[in-house]
Amino acid sequence: MLYQQIQQNKRKTFVLLVFFCLLVLAIGWAVGYFAGGDSLMGIVITAIVLCFYVPVTFASAKAQVLGMAGAHEIQKKDNPMLFNVVEELSVAANVPMPKVYIVDDPSPNAFATGMKPDSSVIAFTSGLLKRLNREEIAGVAAHEFSHIRNYDIRLMTLCIALVGVIIVIANVGQRMFFWGGGRNSKRSNDKSNPILMIVALVLIILAPLAAQFVQLAVSRNREYLADASAVELTRDPQGLVQALTKISSDTEGLKNAKPATASMYIASPFGEKRKASNWFATHPPIESRIERLKAM
Numbered sequence: 001m002l003y004q005q006i007q008q009n010k011r012k013t014f015v016l017l018v019f020f021c022l023l024v025l026a027i028g029w030a031v032g033y034f035a036g037g038d039s040l041m042g043i044v045i046t047a048i049v050l051c052f053y054v055p056v057t058f059a060s061a062k063a064q065v066l067g068m069a070g071a072h073e074i075q076k077k078d079n080p081m082l083f084n085v086v087e088e089l090s091v092a093a094n095v096p097m098p099k100v101y102i103v104d105d106p107s108p109n110a111f112a113t114g115m116k117p118d119s120s121v122i123a124f125t126s127g128l129l130k131r132l133n134r135e136e137i138a139g140v141a142a143h144e145f146s147h148i149r150n151y152d153i154r155l156m157t158l159c160i161a162l163v164g165v166i167i168v169i170a171n172v173g174q175r176m177f178f179w180g181g182g183r184n185s186k187r188s189n190d191k192s193n194p195i196l197m198i199v200a201l202v203l204i205i206l207a208p209l210a211a212q213f214v215q216l217a218v219s220r221n222r223e224y225l226a227d228a229s230a231v232e233l234t235r236d237p238q239g240l241v242q243a244l245t246k247i248s249s250d251t252e253g254l255k256n257a258k259p260a261t262a263s264m265y266i267a268s269p270f271g272e273k274r275k276a277s278n279w280f281a282t283h284p285p286i287e288s289r290i291e292r293l294k295a296m
Contacts, residue, residue: 016218017155020162023214024050027166027207030200031173042169049165057161058115058154065113065264070256071101071123078102082129085138086122092233093145098122107254107271108132108247111264112144113153120148125254131246139230139240143266146229152222156263159215166211173204213279219263220284227289228296237293244293248286 025043032042076083083100090097098114101123108128114120122144129137147153231237244267253271262269263282278285 012221016214020159020214023207023211024162024166026203027169030203031169033196034173034200034204035176046165046169049168053165054161057157061157062113062121065261066101068256068258068261069103069123071103074100074102081134085134085141089141089145089233093149095145095149098148102126105254107250107252109254109269110140110144110266112147113264115154117148132243135239136243138234139243140266142230142233143226143240145233146226150225150229152226156219159218163211163215167208170204170208177201216280216282219282223283224292227293231293231296237296241290241293244286244290
């Protein structure tokens with residue numbers, strides 16, 4: 001059951017990423033076609049923007065996430081129990097020991113960041129360390145180690161970068177439409193195919209929304225995978241079940257929670273009072289996650 005769930009989630013993520021890449025190419029084609037130029041040129045411009053945007057996003061992601069969360073690094077002497085848990089899981093996951101950060105906030109939550117395992121960070125809120133026992137903290141830490149081991153942080157950063165590129169390119173196309181540019185000239189209209197024009201316009205308008213849906217779907221899928229992988233590490237689904245139960249009881253959310261980094265946390269950082277519909281949620285319902293864990 002455990003390994004079937006892991007493989008199923010990996011397949012779903014692969015399909016979503018393929019769709020994401022096709023969407024990026026499609027929006028490039030749409031803007032190129034709508035502008036009256038060579039459609040291939042639109043794809044080339046999109047690729048150029050990608051080559052700039054993705055590396056910049058990768059280089060700054062960890063510092064931005066930690067800065068937005070207000071996290072600060074601690075040493076083993078500051079919390080020996082927490083470091084022991086992290087060290088034990090580091091060995092079990094065969095992942096280099098990450099740096100440990102604390103977010104001074106009463107809301108129970110945690111996140112991992114870093115583009116690769118040897119430069120990763122796991123951050124816990126002070127509220128989580130106060131409310132959870134050692135077994136439950138181990139379940140949370142194992143979940144975050146799974147994100148690190150599965151390169152989920154890199155994947156989600158890539159998704160965020162792709163969404164950013166799609167929004168930038170789509171905005172260019174929308175400005176052309178509203179300001180009467182591109183194929184409004186008679187010569188261009190004579191050469192254009194009305195059906196393709198409609199397809200291009202629909203892509204320019206709807207692609208940013210579709211991209212965000214895909215990003216959120218990938219995020220939800222990786223949470224299920226991290227839960228399953230955490231059980232693989234600890235062999236104790238009950239610890240994570242109890243941790244998620246306590247985390248779900250929080251109604252306040254984190255003071256410094258930002259929509260841009262919400263998907264990085266083990267649960268929505270906005271608290272249960274800001275539940276989103278499933279399509280717009282960064283995380284699957286905790287009830288669904290607990291149900292799957294209990295079935296393992």
